[in-house]
Amino acid sequence: MASIARCLRVARPTAFSAALRTSVSRTIGARPFSVTATNEIRKYTREHEWVDLSADMKTGVMGISEYAAKQLGDIVYVELPEEGKEVQAGDAIGAVESVKSAADINSPISGKITQVNLVLEEKPGTINQVAEDDSHGGGWVAKLQVSEEGLKDFEALLDTKAYEEYTAEEGEH
Amino acid sequence: MALSCHLRALTLCLTPTIPRSHFNSISLPSTPHQPRYYTQNLTRPAQIYRSTSTDPYLNLSIEHHLLQRSHPDSTVLFLYTNRPSVVIGRNQNPWLEVNLHALRQGLPPPPRPLPTPSPPSQNLPQPKPIEQASRNDPPIALVRRRSGGGTVFHDAGNANWSVICPPPAFDRDKHAEMVVRALRRLLSTSASASPGKKKKVRVNERHDIVMDDDDHLDEEGVGGRVTKSTFKVSGSAYKLTRSRSLHHGTCLLASENLGRVGRLLRSPAEGYIKARGVESVRSPIRNVGLRGDEFADAVVREFRSMYGNADGREVFVGEEEALANEEVVKGLRELTSPDWVFGQTPLFTFSTHPTEDDPRERPEMAHKLPEKFQAQFTVRHGEIQAASVSGLEYHYAVDDASQDVILSNAMVEQRLHHIKDWRSTLRQASPVPVDAEGVGEWLNHMFGIQTLSHNSGGAMAEAVIKAISDTAVGRFLDRHH
Numbered sequence: 001m002a003s004i005a006r007c008l009r010v011a012r013p014t015a016f017s018a019a020l021r022t023s024v025s026r027t028i029g030a031r032p033f034s035v036t037a038t039n040e041i042r043k044y045t046r047e048h049e050w051v052d053l054s055a056d057m058k059t060g061v062m063g064i065s066e067y068a069a070k071q072l073g074d075i076v077y078v079e080l081p082e083e084g085k086e087v088q089a090g091d092a093i094g095a096v097e098s099v100k101s102a103a104d105i106n107s108p109i110s111g112k113i114t115q116v117n118l119v120l121e122e123k124p125g126t127i128n129q130v131a132e133d134d135s136h137g138g139g140w141v142a143k144l145q146v147s148e149e150g151l152k153d154f155e156a157l158l159d160t161k162a163y164e165e166y167t168a169e170e171g172e173h
Numbered sequence: 174m175a176l177s178c179h180l181r182a183l184t185l186c187l188t189p190t191i192p193r194s195h196f197n198s199i200s201l202p203s204t205p206h207q208p209r210y211y212t213q214n215l216t217r218p219a220q221i222y223r224s225t226s227t228d229p230y231l232n233l234s235i236e237h238h239l240l241q242r243s244h245p246d247s248t249v250l251f252l253y254t255n256r257p258s259v260v261i262g263r264n265q266n267p268w269l270e271v272n273l274h275a276l277r278q279g280l281p282p283p284p285r286p287l288p289t290p291s292p293p294s295q296n297l298p299q300p301k302p303i304e305q306a307s308r309n310d311p312p313i314a315l316v317r318r319r320s321g322g323g324t325v326f327h328d329a330g331n332a333n334w335s336v337i338c339p340p341p342a343f344d345r346d347k348h349a350e351m352v353v354r355a356l357r358r359l360l361s362t363s364a365s366a367s368p369g370k371k372k373k374v375r376v377n378e379r380h381d382i383v384m385d386d387d388d389h390l391d392e393e394g395v396g397g398r399v400t401k402s403t404f405k406v407s408g409s410a411y412k413l414t415r416s417r418s419l420h421h422g423t424c425l426l427a428s429e430n431l432g433r434v435g436r437l438l439r440s441p442a443e444g445y446i447k448a449r450g451v452e453s454v455r456s457p458i459r460n461v462g463l464r465g466d467e468f469a470d471a472v473v474r475e476f477r478s479m480y481g482n483a484d485g486r487e488v489f490v491g492e493e494e495a496l497a498n499e500e501v502v503k504g505l506r507e508l509t510s511p512d513w514v515f516g517q518t519p520l521f522t523f524s525t526h527p528t529e530d531d532p533r534e535r536p537e538m539a540h541k542l543p544e545k546f547q548a549q550f551t552v553r554h555g556e557i558q559a560a561s562v563s564g565l566e567y568h569y570a571v572d573d574a575s576q577d578v579i580l581s582n583a584m585v586e587q588r589l590h591h592i593k594d595w596r597s598t599l600r601q602a603s604p605v606p607v608d609a610e611g612v613g614e615w616l617n618h619m620f621g622i623q624t625l626s627h628n629s630g631g632a633m634a635e636a637v638i639k640a641i642s643d644t645a646v647g648r649f650l651d652r653h654h
Contacts, residue, residue: 100408102320104415
């Protein structure tokens with residue numbers, strides 16, 4: 001996801017960070033069905049992807065942040081990543097289209113794509129509704145098998161608080 | 174200034190940029206100067222490029238190369254004009270958006286009178302005499318671009334403008350506004366802007382550039398009555414990558430073909446296809462009534478006033494120079510491949526009858542068809558994933574239903590753009606001899622294949638390749654396979 005921020009001025013930064021705060025806690029709270037829910041950690045890229053790392057640090061789930069989804073506007077198509085593909089952090093692995101824009105989805109960490117969210121093929125707008133939900137029916141984009149390099153990539157990403165500050169700052173410009 | 178730029182451009186294009194042996198057919202003058210690749214400018218903060226090629230695939234590949242390789246903090250303006258082409262958005266369906274049959278037939282001479290607004294300026298290119306143009310209708314290129322949005326038509330009467338900037342500076346309207354300022358300046362000084370005529374250009378809520386015409390007399394020409402009308406003169410599409418944002422559009426200047434665009438962009442299969450992805454929004458269009466060079470100069474001027482580079486050069490990029498760049502050629506191979514043009518089509522369903530997913534009433538089918546004929550295909554990435562054909566007239570009917578199943582199953586995994594003739598495809602798929610003439614002909618019509626009496630009309634994939642094979646770019650790709 002490119003830093004689509006600033007320019008689109010959907011709402012004021014304060015509103016963004018408020019929305020972000022509530023939504024993040026909501027998603028984390030509402031996860032009774034997720035198998036790996038217990039200790040997973042969520043981090044973000046500066047290009048507005050999120051990734052959850054499982055407790056055993058072997059698998060991850062990634063998607064587009066709510067902040068980015070809001071900035072992009074109505075998502076009308078999701079070009080899904082290719083299952084089985086080995087990816088490096090930062091690689092364009094798919095794209096979303098909204099308001100005449102094809103925006104790349106970049107892999108937040110290195111690894112192998114093990115599953116893609118086929119729900120998005122039918123209902124791309126799911127990302128606008130529940131961008132950071134990694135459950136069935138949620139807006140997650142892909143699941144990954146995390147490589148050793150991927151773990152290092154993960155370390156370098158922003159945690160929830162840092163990402164919140166980052167987007168608030170970006171919105172202020 | 175402009176003149177010296179042109180001269181430099183000429184040198185640039187003709188300078189041998191790759192070993193001679195690659196270009197045996199082109200005679201290049203030897204020059205004592207170091208060749209100046211356009212890529213040498215990629216780190217400048219503000220860069221201006223103009224392509225001298227009219228090949229849509231090559232121009233989009235140069236543009237993509239600039240998107241990927243220009244310095245992340247730089248701002249780039251790229252201007253180009255394409256030969257006649259239909260350009261679909263990244264996530265669109267050519268079978269739904271385009272009349273592929275009309276596209277293959279090429280472009281007949283422009284109709285008279287010209288569908289341009291108001292009296293055109295004296296400097297506008299005059300339409301070619303019909304006898305000169307009708308001999309060999311040039312094929313129209315079918316292109317899938319990398320940016321989002323809908324389908325547009327390009328020809329020599331349009332100018333494509335493209336701005337690449339860093340993501341933090343991206344704004345969906347900013348550079349459309351830049352083009353609007355250029356248009357306003359030109360329209361206020363242009364010879365064609367006769368007094369009393371008020372033409373206002375602005376960016377609308379869809380980020381398109383539109384023209385409001387306050388002095389558009391109604392058809393009876395009732396004296397003094399003013400009607401307000403709005404026409405689209407340039408669209409907008411965007412490609413956003415990790416490190417760069419691209420905004421481009423096509424400005425209609427003096428196209429002779431506007432009257433034909435409607436037909437080209439209307440598919441016979443429209444009433445039968447339900448597609449994921451992006452559908453185009455139709456808008457009334459018109460020419461601004463300007464020359465390509467005056468438009469380009471005015472846009473360059475506005476770009477310079479936004480980003481400095483007041484004395485910075487305009488770099489002209491020629492075909493040879495662009496084709497000498499491996500990355501450009503790599504992008505070009507992808508864009509010209511039928512697997513990109515057709516194979517990147519989002520999932521869609523073609524159905525002759527209303528379904529739960531697509532309950533629309535269907536247009537009446539040709540009466541040649543068997544009464545009980547029905548067909549439904551689900552197509553992903555151009556490949557038939559599920560097929561259900563029934564009601565065909567088999568010559569031996571042992572068990573129609575199971576014969577339908579066998580035939581349908583044989584259709585699965587066929588690629589739509591590789592089907593040459595539905596009559597033979599159906600015959601081959603059928604377990605027993607079948608009368609597939611009428612149905613095959615109708616399906617050919619639906620999917621843009623020409624039915625010829627003696628032979629097949631050729632698959633769409635071949636048509637796309639054929640349409641470029643006679644161009645300089647096509648010959649280059651052939652030689653360097």
